[in-house]
Amino acid sequence: MAAIELIDLKKNYGQVPAVKGVNLTVADGKMIVLVGPSGCGKSTLLRMIAGLESISSGHLHIAGTDVSTVEPAKRDIAMVFQNYALYPHMTVRQNLEYGLKNRRVARAEIDRRIAETAAILEIGPFLERRPRQLSGGQRQRVAMGRAIVRNPAAFLFDEPLSNLDAKLRVQMRVEIRRLQRRLKTTSLYVTHDQLEAMTLADRLVVMNGGRIEQIGTPVEVYQRPETIFVAGFIGSPPMNFVELKTNGTIAAEELTMSADADVIGIRPNAIRLGETTSPALRFKGKVELVETVGDENHIHLRLNDAKNELIVASIAGDQRLSDGETVSCFALADSLHLFNSATGRRVN
Structure with a gap:
């Protein structure tokens, strides 16, 4: 196991910057x-760590050693790809042992590692099959097995579940987290799926435009997003944003607001129907669409204000509303997120 440290890491393609000075430490x-x-x-950054993309500037340390210019095979990391990258003409066993044979690992040690890995991933019955004889989930297990048998300092995962159906994604997500906790291997995982990110991460790194927007635990990032981008990206349905007004149907006179705040962020599940005497943001809206999603309804409301803004409220499934109905709503003051539109950053 080993910590990974990125120091002002940059990647340019000609004159186009793809990664713009990333600083990040992945703890052991x-x-x-x-x-x-x-x-x-995010994927470019992962490939730079793997050595599959050159580093334009900055430094990459693994286990305290600068490996910025070290060839991929000598970085002691293993990568699990989106497309599995299995050799189709080889059996599962041959795929697992290929890297070990190239490193001239003793036969007895190869057999021991394969047996141990097959037991962990429950792929023992498939060892003599070829990839085409396996399901998508089984192929992904083999791809992870090929990484595990190497006993690397770190695992890199590049959207490994994106080719699986929804049910398999959930199953494999649980498997990956269980395995990582069992093996305690330093791991860096790339995904565009926020649910995957929230459920897998010890710490979440939200990227935008080649830069890191925020680093924190999944709960910290969800409950206190530091920028408008993070607030709108993390959460489903995404956070609503409305311009701050001191009159009209968005009533904010009783709320204490920073002078720098001109945008209010409201999580859909923070919106309540009806009235309240507590400090709150109050508004009225016309129901445009009701989406029933399991035990909750997503209500699309057109606000009765000058800009005619559309927001989404998540309410209990047993609360019934009809298209065209006008409703009164509120969001308690302590549930609001305040931002400055010019800087894009949080101000409360």
């Missing part, structure tokens, strides 16, 4: 998840 034995929209630089 922890699972860090990089999350962000497509094109934010």
Whole structure:
């Protein structure tokens, strides 16, 4: 096991910057998840750590050693890819032992590691099969097994579950987290799926435009997003944003607001129907659409204000509303998130 440290890491493609000075430490034995929209630089950053992309500037340390210019095979890391990257002409056993044979590991040690890994991943019955004879979930287990048998200093995961169906994604997500906790291997995981990120991470790294927007535990990032981008990206349905007004149907006169705040963020599950005497943001809206999602309803409301803004409220499934109905709503003051639109940053 080993800590990974990124020091002002940058990547340029010609004159185009893809990663813009990232500083990050992945503590020994922890699972860090990089999350962000497509094109934010997260996969490029992972490939730089793996040595599959060169580093334009900055430094990369693994276990205290600068490996910025060290070739991939000597970085003592293992990568699990989105497309499995298994050799189709080899059996599962041959895929697992391939890297070990290249490193001239003794036969007895190879057999021991494969038996141990097959037991952990429950792929023993498939060892003599070829990849085409396996399901998607089984192939991903083999891909993880190939990383585990190497006993590397760190694991790198590049959206490994994106090719699986929804049910398998949940199962494999649980498997990956269970394995990482059991093996205690330093791990860096890339995904664009925020649910995957929230459930897997010890610490979450939210990226946007080649930069880190926020680092924290999943709960910290969800409960106290530091920027408008993070607030809108983390959470489903995403956070609502409305311009701060001191009159009209968005009533904020009784609330204490920072002078720098001009945007209010409201989580859909913080919106309540009806009236309250507590300090709160109050508004009225017309129901445009009701989406029933399991035991809750997502209510799309058109606000009765000058800008005619649309927001989403998450309410209990037994609360019934009809399209076209006008409702009174509120969000308690302590549930509001205040931002400055010019800086994009939190101000409360």
